[in-house]
Each structure stands twice: as C-alpha cells, then as structure tokens.
Amino acid sequence: MTLLTVEGLQLSLREGDRFTPFVEDVSFSVEKGKTVALVGESGCGKSITCLSMLRLLNPEAVQISGGSIQFEGQDLLHLPLSQLRHIRGNSIGMVFQDPLSSLNPVFSIGNQLVEAIQNHRSVSYAEAKEKALHMLASVRVSRPELRFTEYPYQLSGGMRQRVMIAMALLGEPKLLIADEPTTALDVTIQAQILSLLIELQEEMNLGILLVTHDLGVVAEFADEVLVMHTGRIVERAPVQALFENPQHAYTKKLLASVLKLGGTQ
Amino acid sequence: MNDTPLVELRDVSQIFWVEKPWIGKAKPLYALRNVNLQIPKGSTVGLVGESGCGKSTLGKVILQLTPQASGSVFFAGQDISHWSQKKMRPLRRHMQMIFQDPYSSLHPKRTILQNLQEPFLIHNETENMEEKIYQLLQDVGLDRETLHRYPHELSGGQCQRVCIARAVSLRPDFIVADESVSALDVSIRGQILHLLLELKTKYQLTYLFISHDLAVIEVVSDLVAVMYLGQIVEWTSAKQLFANPLHPYTQLLLEAIPIPIFRPDRRKRHQFIEAELPDPVRMPPGCPFAARCSKVQPRCREMAPTLRNLGTSETPHYVACHEA
Numbered sequence: 001m002t003l004l005t006v007e008g009l010q011l012s013l014r015e016g017d018r019f020t021p022f023v024e025d026v027s028f029s030v031e032k033g034k035t036v037a038l039v040g041e042s043g044c045g046k047s048i049t050c051l052s053m054l055r056l057l058n059p060e061a062v063q064i065s066g067g068s069i070q071f072e073g074q075d076l077l078h079l080p081l082s083q084l085r086h087i088r089g090n091s092i093g094m095v096f097q098d099p100l101s102s103l104n105p106v107f108s109i110g111n112q113l114v115e116a117i118q119n120h121r122s123v124s125y126a127e128a129k130e131k132a133l134h135m136l137a138s139v140r141v142s143r144p145e146l147r148f149t150e151y152p153y154q155l156s157g158g159m160r161q162r163v164m165i166a167m168a169l170l171g172e173p174k175l176l177i178a179d180e181p182t183t184a185l186d187v188t189i190q191a192q193i194l195s196l197l198i199e200l201q202e203e204m205n206l207g208i209l210l211v212t213h214d215l216g217v218v219a220e221f222a223d224e225v226l227v228m229h230t231g232r233i234v235e236r237a238p239v240q241a242l243f244e245n246p247q248h249a250y251t252k253k254l255l256a257s258v259l260k261l262g263g264t265q
Numbered sequence: 266m267n268d269t270p271l272v273e274l275r276d277v278s279q280i281f282w283v284e285k286p287w288i289g290k291a292k293p294l295y296a297l298r299n300v301n302l303q304i305p306k307g308s309t310v311g312l313v314g315e316s317g318c319g320k321s322t323l324g325k326v327i328l329q330l331t332p333q334a335s336g337s338v339f340f341a342g343q344d345i346s347h348w349s350q351k352k353m354r355p356l357r358r359h360m361q362m363i364f365q366d367p368y369s370s371l372h373p374k375r376t377i378l379q380n381l382q383e384p385f386l387i388h389n390e391t392e393n394m395e396e397k398i399y400q401l402l403q404d405v406g407l408d409r410e411t412l413h414r415y416p417h418e419l420s421g422g423q424c425q426r427v428c429i430a431r432a433v434s435l436r437p438d439f440i441v442a443d444e445s446v447s448a449l450d451v452s453i454r455g456q457i458l459h460l461l462l463e464l465k466t467k468y469q470l471t472y473l474f475i476s477h478d479l480a481v482i483e484v485v486s487d488l489v490a491v492m493y494l495g496q497i498v499e500w501t502s503a504k505q506l507f508a509n510p511l512h513p514y515t516q517l518l519l520e521a522i523p524i525p526i527f528r529p530d531r532r533k534r535h536q537f538i539e540a541e542l543p544d545p546v547r548m549p550p551g552c553p554f555a556a557r558c559s560k561v562q563p564r565c566r567e568m569a570p571t572l573r574n575l576g577t578s579e580t581p582h583y584v585a586c587h588e589a
Contacts, residue, residue: 041450156542157316186315186477191521198532213450216523220531243527257452258525259480
C-alpha cells in the first residue's frame with residue numbers, strides 16, 4: 001500500500017525579493033514496510049526535500065512552489081496547520097542527523113518523551129511514563145528506568161539516537177523520515193542503529209524515507225533509491241539495479257568515488 | 266629510510282581529571298595508557314578507532330600541544346617531552362596539523378591571502394613570500410583569485426586545500442592530519458586524499474593520519490595502529506592489517522562497515538554484542554574490550570593483555586589480545 005506520494009515537487013529559495021526554484025520536479029512514493037533512500041552530495045537538496053514533506057520550512061526563506069504531497073489520500077500541502085500538526089509526530093515521525101542538538105539539554109530524557117506523548121494525546125503522566133519506558137525498551141535502550149531520569153549529556157551518541165528514534169515512534173507512525181540518522185555515529189554504532197531500524201520496520205511495517213550520502217548504508221538498507229543532484233532526481237531505481245547497472249552518468253561517478261575496502265586507489 | 270624514527274612515543278600516558286566531587290579528589294581518566302609508537306621517516310601511519318578512544322589526544326601529545334602526563338616523546342631523535350613553549354617554538358614549523366573542519370581552522374574575517382601569510386610572518390620568513398604563496402596555491406590546485414576571497418566564500422573542499430597549503434607552507438617534516446577528510450563529500454574526499462599523497466612525495470612528508478574511516482586509512486597508510494579506549498590494540502603494516510586482522514576489535518570495525526555493493530543477504534543482521542563502551546573513568550580490570558568481545562574468556566576479565574608480536578621480525582604484527 002502506498003503511504004506517501006510526491007509528484008512534481010518544486011521548492012523555491014528566496015533571493016532578495018524573488019523566489020527562484022532550486023528543487024524541481026521531484027516525484028517518488030513510499031510504500032508500507034519499504035525503504036526509499038534519497039542520496040546525493042551535501043547541498044543537493046535532500047534535507048530540504050525531507051523537511052518539505054511536513055512543511056517544516058521557514059516560509060520566509062523557502063517556499064513550496066509547485067507539485068503535490070499526498071499522505072494516505074490527504075493533501076499535505078493544503079492541509080490546515082491544526083490538522084497537519086496531528087500528522088506530524090503521529091502518522092509521520094522524523095529523526096534528524098544530530099541527536100544532541102535535537103534533544104533539549106536542560107530537560108531529562110523522560111521529561112521530553114512524556115511531553116511528546118502528552119502533546120498528542122490526553123493521557124495521565126503515569127500512562128505517558130509507562131508508554132515512554134516501553135518505547136525506550138523497544139529501541140533497546142539499556143536500563144530504561146535509569147535513562148528516563150537522565151539528561152542528554154549523560155548519554156552516548158548511539159543512545160541519544162535511540163532516544164530520538166523512540167521519540168519519533170511514540171505516535172506509532174506509519175512513515176518514518178530519517179535524515180542522515182547514522183552520519184554522526186561511529187561505524188559500530190551505525191551498524192547497531194541500522195539493524196535496529198530494520199527490526200522495527202519489520203515489527204511495525206514502517207515505511208521509511210531515508211536521507212543519506214553513504215552508499216554503503218543504501219546498499220544494506222534501501223529497497224528503492226533516488227539519486228539527487230543539484231535539486232533534481234537524476235535516477236530512480238530499485239536498489240539492486242542501481243548498484244549493478246547504474247544508468248545516469250552522475251550515479252556512475254558517485255559509485256566510482258566511494259572508497260572501498262580491499263580496493264586499490 | 267633512516268633508522269631513527271622521526272617520531273617516537275615511549276610509554277606515553279595522558280590523564281584527564283574529571284568528575285570532581287564537592288569534597289575530595291577528581292578521578293583520573295586515562296585518555297592514553299602506556300602508548301608506544303614509532304613513526305618512521307617518510308611513512309604514513311594511520312591511526313584508527315571509535316570516537317573518544319584517544320586518537321586526537323595522541324596527535325596533540327606528539328605535537329606537544331598538550332603535554333603528556335608521563336612517558337616521553339621523541340622528535341627527530343630529541344626528547345621534546347619537557348621542552349618549554351619557548352624552546353618548542355622554532356620546532357613548531359617542522360610539525361603541522363590539518364584539522365577536520367576547514368572553516369573553523371581559518372580566520373573568518375581575513376582573506377585567504379592573509380590566512381596564508383600568517384605562518385611566514387610568525388616565523389619571520391617574509392622574503393619572496395608572495396611567490397611562495399603563489400607556488401603553494403598551484404601545488405594545492407587553487408587559482409590566484411582565491412587569495413582575495415574569505416573562507417566563507419569557498420566550498421569545503423577548497424577551504425581544506427587552503428588549510429593544507431598553510432600546513433605545508435614552511436616545509437614541515439611531519440604532519441598530523443586529524444580527520445582531515447571526514448567532513449567532506451565522497452567525491453571531494455578522493456581528490457583531497459590524492460592531493461595529500463601527492464604533496465607527501467613532493468615535500469618528503471611524514472604523516473600521522475587520524476581517521477575513524479578504515480577505507481580512508483587503507484588508501485593512505487603504510488602502517489596502521491588501531492586504538493581502543495586509550496590503548497593501541499593492534500599495530501602492523503596496512504597490508505597485513507586488512508588482509509589478516511587479528512584483534513577482535515579490528516575485526517568488528519571491519520565487519521561494521523556497510524559495503525556499497527548489493528547483496529541478497531544484505532539485511533542479515535549484524536551479529537553484534539550490543540554492549541556499550543565501558544565508562545573510561547571506571548574501567549573494569551582486564552582487557553578493555555572484554556565487554557564487547559565475541560571471543561571473551563574468563564582470563565580476559567582478570568588480566569589486561571599486552572602487545573605481543575605475532576608476525577615475523579621483518580613484518581611485525583603486534584596484537585594486544587590473549588585469544589588472537
């Protein structure tokens with residue numbers, strides 16, 4: 001079943017008092033239980049495309065100037081903010097790259113999780129706490145009761161990212177948008193987080209839109225790949241086809257530039 | 266190759282005092298624990314490990330930017346471990362550092378020209394400065410127009426080229442490259458690595474290449490040291506390390522790297538022991554890697570292994586593991 005359909009999306013950036021398009025003609029869809037990866041170099045427009053899905057852009061600087069974004073039949077671009085807010089964090093969860101700056105340093109982990117739950121549902125503190133502890137346990141956070149009382153600085157990078165994933169999954173979303181979720185982490189921790197995401201995806205039948213620049217992560221995790229270059233999707237293919245038979249010159253260049261272990265220069 | 270290594274560390278430890286309670290003493294955190302390392306002249310030594318394992322601390326101790334707690338550091342045969350800042354100053358031009366973030370290593374309110382003049386002015390070498398700077402720019406593949414720009418006007422790759430130019434401007438012997446390509450895009454990363462290797466031959470440099478990325482380390486290094494929580498756990502030639510990694514930690518690092526090739530069994534779960542790193546302030550006795558090791562034995566939790574040579578005397582392969 002298709003969760004998210006994006007068609008002909010165009011984003012424009014403010015230059016002086018005019019808006020010029022810099023992301024153009026982006027079309028893709030995310031199915032239930034599948035992972036779509038959006039890859040490209042920094043500055044190609046990956047993250048901003050992601051943010052536009054939930055209209056998290058500053059309208060003073062960037063405007064969605066064309067196209068449509070449909071989520072389960074709802075037109076996200078024309079939804080009133082009050083209804084959109086219900087979708088954010090409920091049906092669509094989001095995980096960002098830097099887990100430290102995504103968490104509030106002066107509130108405990110538990111406090112932030114409970115706040116996220118109570119924002120979306122009218123439940124008592126005790127119920128919210130139980131839910132939060134359950135979520136921490138399901139993202140394999142060790143000793144959830146202890147972590148619940150701790151502050152972000154007391155957690156390692158991998159733990160913080162687990163907390164962010166827990167927070168994104170609190171509303172039991174159908175779609176998870178993950179913007180470079182493992183880029184700030186060590187390879188060993190990255191492997192743990194990726195296998196966690198794969199497990200959760202199977203458990204909850206999550207659709208995942210994964211933004212990354214790491215083609216290794218794409219090869220291990222994605223079902224479909226979108227290659228983005230200067231604001232346009234230059235290639236869209238199932239993962240196996242992309243790695244075995246890349247069509248676009250840019251994709252070939254990107255694949256060739258990856259340093260491979262065991263390969264000579 | 267000369268027999269005396271350009272840089273040598275003997276039993277170097279670095280301690281940071283942390284978690285000072287209201288009353289009483291702070292606790293020691295061993296950022297480096299009895300590190301022995303030799304960097305032969307003209308070689309590239311790769312230093313690899315997870316964040317927080319002490320890689321950068323080691324780089325800074327070699328350059329004496331932070332003095333070590335114990336042990337000695339030799340540079341070109343001289344023991345520099347207790348030199349004063351003043352005595353160090355003339356030596357500084359022979360040892361340079363290239364950092365991870367090129368933007369924050371350049372002065373944001375000075376042009377590239379002013380940034381590049383700085384080392385010459387500090388060391389009083391203003392003769393033919395302009396020409397030398399032009400030559401440097403050519404060496405790192407930038408054009409002269411760049412000189413009148415500010416760091417924020419350049420791309421990350423260009424900025425890193427400026428930092429490299431500045432580091433080699435006084436013809437140093439030794440360069441510590443601390444995660445110098447980690448912040449760059451894959452396509453730029455290859456170019457910068459290529460440039461560093463080119464300059465190495467041109468200026469006869471010796472590198473200590475610090476990175477968490479084993480693929481980068483493999484491309485540039487002659488010798489590799491793998492670090493874990495302040496200790497070197499494996500130390501051998503790059504060829505040997507990648508062909509035949511002996512320490513379980515090195516094996517774990519190699520397995521964890523996602524490979525950019527499609528494989529049908531790709532979603533097969535990584536068989537990792539999901540243990541966290543031990544708290545470096547409260548290190549358990551025995552091997553520091555015991556909590557995450559797949560080959561752990563009872564003796565690993567009692568006695569810490571020391572580095573021993575499992576290779577030959579010509580191609581040594583040092584490993585700190587009881588089970589290797």
